[in-house]
Amino acid sequence: MTNIVQFENVGLRYGAGEETLTDVSFQLGAGSFHFLTGASGAGKTSLLKLLYLAQRPSRGVIRLFGEDTVTLPRARLPGFRRRIGVVFQDFRLVPHLSAWDNIALPLRVAGVVEADLEQPVREMLAWVGLAERAHARPATLSGGEQQRVAIARAVIARPELLVADEPTGNVDPDMAERLLHLFDSLNRLGTTIVIATHDLHLLSRVPHAQLMRLDRGRLHDPTGALRYPPKAAE
Numbered sequence: 001m002t003n004i005v006q007f008e009n010v011g012l013r014y015g016a017g018e019e020t021l022t023d024v025s026f027q028l029g030a031g032s033f034h035f036l037t038g039a040s041g042a043g044k045t046s047l048l049k050l051l052y053l054a055q056r057p058s059r060g061v062i063r064l065f066g067e068d069t070v071t072l073p074r075a076r077l078p079g080f081r082r083r084i085g086v087v088f089q090d091f092r093l094v095p096h097l098s099a100w101d102n103i104a105l106p107l108r109v110a111g112v113v114e115a116d117l118e119q120p121v122r123e124m125l126a127w128v129g130l131a132e133r134a135h136a137r138p139a140t141l142s143g144g145e146q147q148r149v150a151i152a153r154a155v156i157a158r159p160e161l162l163v164a165d166e167p168t169g170n171v172d173p174d175m176a177e178r179l180l181h182l183f184d185s186l187n188r189l190g191t192t193i194v195i196a197t198h199d200l201h202l203l204s205r206v207p208h209a210q211l212m213r214l215d216r217g218r219l220h221d222p223t224g225a226l227r228y229p230p231k232a233a234e
Contacts, residue, residue, distance in 0.1 A: 003063075004030040004161060004192045005051065010060030012046055019058070020046045022217045028194070030160075033187045035203050036196040038214035044196040045089070045165055047214065051194060052086045052163045053077055065160065082110060085159035085191075087167045091150040093138040099149045100125065100134040106157040124152040127182060129175065143170040151179055155186050162186065164195045168202065180205045 005028035012021040021043045028034060038044050049055040050062060053069060062069045064080060072080065085106075093102050104121045125131045128148035138146055147170040154162060162183070168176035184206055187193045194212075195202075203209060213220045 002030045003027045004065060006061075006063040007050075008061040008063075010050065010057045010062060012043075012050065012055065013058040020217055021050075021057075021214075024060070024217075024219045026212065026219060028192055030192055031187065031190050033184070033193045033206055033209040034195070034212055035206075035209050036194055036212045036214065037198065037200065040198070041216075042214040043217045044214055048163050048165055048194070048196055051161070052084050053081055082106075082157075083160045085154035085157065085162040087147075087151050087154045087162075087164035089165040089169070091138070091146045093146055093149055093153075095138050098135045098137055099130055099141065099145075102138070102149050103152045103156055105153060110157060120156055124156050128152045128179070144172070144175065147171055148175070148179070151182070155182065155191075158186065158189065159191060162191050162193045164193070166197055167195060168197070168199070176202070177205065 005026075007024050007026050010021060010024040011019050013019045024047065036044050036047065046055065050057060051064075053064075056070060060070075065083065067080075069080070094105065097105070100121055103124055104117050107117055107120065122131070122134075125134050128151060130145060130148055130152075133141065133145060136145075138149070141149065147167065151164070151167055154164070164183070167183075168179055171179065180202065183193055183195065203211065
């Protein structure tokens with residue numbers, strides 16, 4: 001399996017404080033599915049930021065799609081980011097756009113003509129249970145509805161890499177199950193998926209997923225061999 005992500009002895013430090021991430025090394029194969037777990041403050045969000053190129057490491061090497069992102073010219077970053085779908089914990093929807101237009105945004109940025117937007121956007125709205133809320137703006141949506149719009153926006157362009165920070169944290173168990181099925185379906189089409197979560201019960205819903213665990217900035221079991229259920233000592 002070709003590696004789509006490779007971290008080599010990566011460290012991340014904000015300012016003059018202690019390292020948030022220390023000597024993180026791992027590889028993610030193309031088409032693999034991973035859950036990233038760890039206690040609050042373990043560094044999960046920081047690791048995700050490195051994956052979707054919102055942050056550069058303080059040291060070490062990060063390769064995405066076979067290229068070193070640390071030395072990648074800034075002019076090439078937008079093209080790389082279009083290959084990555086991101087579900088942010090705080091949603092980051094465009095406030096003046098409707099749910100429909102927020103979901104359509106990645107396709108428009110990619111140059112898809114308006115006539116070809118109708119079907120995929122309508123299908124995504126139906127899948128996340130928001131067909132009747134297509135023209136609602138974010139301020140009129142509940143937290144769970146905003147989360148579903150954010151997920152639909154992240155997956156509509158079928159990214160090569162999908163990074164999600166607590167994507168089921170604001171929805172009920174039934175919708176969480178449905179969204180995990182969406183992620184699993186996308187994964188089976190070839191997308192590499194990394195989901196940060198504190199809910200270990202989710203891990204049993206995707207039995208082929210691999211587990212990555214952060215503890216105080218260090219990655220444990222970087223091979224991903226540990227699967228659900230976790231060891232009793234944990």
